Amino acid sequence: MTLLELAQAVLLLAGCFFYAIGTLGLFRFPDTLTRIHALTKVDNLGLGLIVLGLLPFAAHLAAAAKLLLIWLLALAASATAAHLVALAVRQQQEGNPHDD
Amino acid sequence: MSLVLALVAIFLLLTLMAGLWRIWHGPKDVDRMLAAQLFGTTGVALLLVLAEAMATPALRDVALVLAVLAIVATVAFVTRVAQIDRPSADRKEGADDTP
Amino acid sequence: MLRFLAVLLVWWILTDGEASALAFGVGVAVLVMLVSAVLFPRSGYRLVWYRVPGFLWFFVVQSAVAGLDVARRLLAPSLPIAPGLRALTVHLPEGAPRWLLANVLSLLPGTLSVRLQDNQLLMHCLDTGMPLEAQVRQAERRVAALFGVDTGVAL
Numbered sequence: 401m402t403l404l405e406l407a408q409a410v411l412l413l414a415g416c417f418f419y420a421i422g423t424l425g426l427f428r429f430p431d432t433l434t435r436i437h438a439l440t441k442v443d444n445l446g447l448g449l450i451v452l453g454l455l456p457f458a459a460h461l462a463a464a465a466k467l468l469l470i471w472l473l474a475l476a477a478s479a480t481a482a483h484l485v486a487l488a489v490r491q492q493q494e495g496n497p498h499d500d
Numbered sequence: 501m502s503l504v505l506a507l508v509a510i511f512l513l514l515t516l517m518a519g520l521w522r523i524w525h526g527p528k529d530v531d532r533m534l535a536a537q538l539f540g541t542t543g544v545a546l547l548l549v550l551a552e553a554m555a556t557p558a559l560r561d562v563a564l565v566l567a568v569l570a571i572v573a574t575v576a577f578v579t580r581v582a583q584i585d586r587p588s589a590d591r592k593e594g595a596d597d598t599p
Numbered sequence: 600m601l602r603f604l605a606v607l608l609v610w611w612i613l614t615d616g617e618a619s620a621l622a623f624g625v626g627v628a629v630l631v632m633l634v635s636a637v638l639f640p641r642s643g644y645r646l647v648w649y650r651v652p653g654f655l656w657f658f659v660v661q662s663a664v665a666g667l668d669v670a671r672r673l674l675a676p677s678l679p680i681a682p683g684l685r686a687l688t689v690h691l692p693e694g695a696p697r698w699l700l701a702n703v704l705s706l707l708p709g710t711l712s713v714r715l716q717d718n719q720l721l722m723h724c725l726d727t728g729m730p731l732e733a734q735v736r737q738a739e740r741r742v743a744a745l746f747g748v749d750t751g752v753a754l
Contacts, residue, residue: 445666462616
């Protein structure tokens, strides 16, 4: 196993570790809003590490760019999703969405 | 190296299983939705790892589609169940001009 | 023209750099550019392109810090969180800059944008004891610099 492969393995395993923590957050955190924190932030870090670990495998530049594109897309998706779910939770908590 | 990839894939699959517990128990629909979102992010990573492990580049495209579908699922949930989209709700610049 | 190049780049990525697909891609890129120009007219904000790498770097580092921060709290047996809601006034102009700030904040340490109404941003914070205001202002400065806009107040 070369040094690069070792680094890749470490990155991939670290990514797994953060995914596990993200899932743990779904269980340990007390309410929905805090669970969103766990899910979006920790999972993004996990995905980032896994993408970083997979990058050297990419056969050519376009394949590497696709990995990065997927990562950016996932980031934007989770930021938007987190915001939307948080807004939904807030409106349900208020019990009155016509508060403006 | 392929062993590492296989282990990573199996591990990610296990975290998905844990997410199932959350879907089963809830307690609220929002929590179930969050678990579904977890399926989205973990699924993307899982597919990327599998694409490498099984030398099937097409799985990367599947991951891309899954990432897009995950956000569509969340938007559908939020608009339907939580009804953000009701007429008097604030239709301000932030939510609508997403490129 | 920039849009055309961006669309073409995405096409190139999606087709795995396949040269034979590129001719078709040029046609698609022209169509997509025309449609997007009609649907999303210029917002009046232009990115300061040489600040994009710096912004991305700031964002990637900060989101990694955010992940570590939440992970650290989750692994601590005492679960040290003090969640709460905070409202802040945003100094960025309407439209793209404000929207970008809200989305970026969701991935920065401790903050989660809940509602953006006019210039009032409601955030959920994981730990209300953190120096949140300073963080938000820092992110705000970054976004303002990225769009080359003035926030109108001394930050």
